[in-house]
Amino acid sequence: MLRAQKLTIKENTQLNENTFKLVLQGDVPQDLKPGQFAEVKVPGFSLGRPLSLNDFDQESVTFVYRIAGKGTKELTTLKEGELDVINGCGNGFTLKENEHVLVVGGGIGTAPLLPLIRALKENNCKVDVIFGFRERKETLFEEELKALGVGFWITYDSEGNNVVTKMLELGKEDLYFYACGPLPMMAALTNASKASGQCSLETRMGCGFGACMGCSLQLKERTARICKEGPVFAKEEIIWQNLK
C-alpha cells in the first residue's frame, strides 16, 4: 500500500566512488515487493527522487543510489534525522515459481534486483545472474550474490564485454528474464533474448503515485503510468523509441 510517511535515517554510507547505501527506519508498509520504489524527498528540492527498494523488512527500507545530479549529491550529506518518503510506489516484478530464470542488471539498475533474486529463490526458481558495470571499481553486490548462492557473471564495458554478449556466450537467451539498467542495454537485451521477460523502466516523475500523468508511457496496446502500472512491464509491451 502507498504511504506518505516520515522515516528516520539509520545509515547513509558510501559503497564506492559514486554510490551510497541509505537505510531508513520506521513504520514501513508491510506489503512491499521487489521492483517497487519510493519517492524520497531531499530537503531543499521540490520533487521526490524515485529510488528502488534494494532491501526491505518489517521496519526498514534500503536504497542504493548513485550520485546523478544535485539532489542525489545533497542526499549523501544527510546522516541523521527524518526524511519524507512516499513508500510502496509502483507495481513491482511479477514473480515466477519453480522456473529457471535469468536476472540481468546494468550499473545502478542492479539495485532493485537483489530483493528480486531473493524472492525468486524463495519461489524455488533456479536463478542465473548477469550484472554489467562500466569498470571494475563500480562493481556492486558481488558479495551479496556470492552469499545468495546463485550462478552469477559480471561484465565490464572497459574490458570489452557486456551483459548481452555474455548472455549469448553462455547460451542463456532462452531463459525467461528480468532486467533493469540503462535503456540501450534493456532494448538490446530484449532483442537478443528469444524468451519473454520483464523490464523495469524509468522516466522523470512528478508525483510517483499516479496523480499527474507526468510519466505516462505509450505501450503497444495501452498507455500506462510508469509510476503506477509500472515501472515493470513485459518486454512485449514496450516500444523503446517512446522512452528516448
Added chain:
Amino acid sequence: MAELKVNLSGLELKNPLIPASGTFGYGLDFLDFFDVNEVGSFAIKGTTLNPRYGNPLPRIAESPSGMLNAVGLQNPGVHEVVEKVLPELRKVYMGKVLANVSGFSVEEYRECARLLDQEELTGIIELNISCPNVHGGGMSFGTDPASAVEVLKAVKEVTTKPVYVKCTPQCPDLPEMCRKLEENGADGLVLLNTWLGTRLDLRTGKPILKNITGGVSGPGIFPLSLYRVYQIAPLVNIPIIGCGGVSSASDVIEMMSAGATAVELGTACLTDPLCVPRILEDLQTLLKDLGIDDINAIIGRAHK
C-alpha cells in the same frame, strides 16, 4: 474552530481548499493517503471530447521552487470520464467537482461542457482556456479576449451550472480579459494556470522536456499569481479562485486577503499528497492566532 465554509456561486464548500486540475487525477489516486471527502471540492483532470495521450516523455522537469510539466492534457476523453470514471468516483466521494473542460475548437469545448454539465457530480464547469502545453488550442483561446468570449458564450448556451474560466498568465492584458469574461456571463474566474518556461539539461545543453516548454508551477510562482488576484479582484464582481504556488495555510490566507473566495492547490498535492489535511489543520491554528472566526471575513480585506 473557525468557520471555513465558503460559497462559490451557490455551491457551498466546507472549506476553501480545492486540489487543482491535473494534480489530483480524478480523485482516486489519493484514496491511499487520506479521505478525499476532506477537500472543499476538487478540479478533475482537463477533459477533452476525444481521448488524448498528450506529449512525449520526458514531460516533467524540476525548478528550484516548483516544477514544469508538459503533460499536454492526457485524458481518456469525456465519454469514458462520464461512463466509467465518474461512477467510480461517486462510490467514494460525496462532494461536487469542478469539471475542467479543455478543447481545440469552440465546438469541442461546447460538446464536452454539455456532457459534463449533465453529471450530478459537477458543481462548476471550469473552462480551461489556459493550457500552455498543447498546440493549436488551449491557451490560444486564453490570450485573445474575443476567442475566449466566443468559447464562453458557446459553453454557456449548453450548460446550467456555473461556468468559471481558468485564465493564463500568458494573456497580454489580463484585466481586460477578465472584464470581458465577466461581461459575457462568466460566473467566476480561476487565476491562474501555469507560466510558460523551460529547463535545459546540464550535460547536453538541450531542453529536458521533449515538448521544449512546459508550465511552471509551485511555490516559486506564488507571488506572481497572488499579485494577479490582487490586481483583478477590485475590477470584477464575480468570485475568484486563487491558484498558483499555494502550499501553506498562510498562502491560503494571503490569497483570500487578495480577493480569492477559495484557492486551488496544484503542485502541493503532488509534492505532499497530505497537503489538504495538513493545511486544514494549520489554517485553524493560524486563524485562531489572527483572531478570525469566519474565514469569509478575510476575503478581499487587502482592498478594504
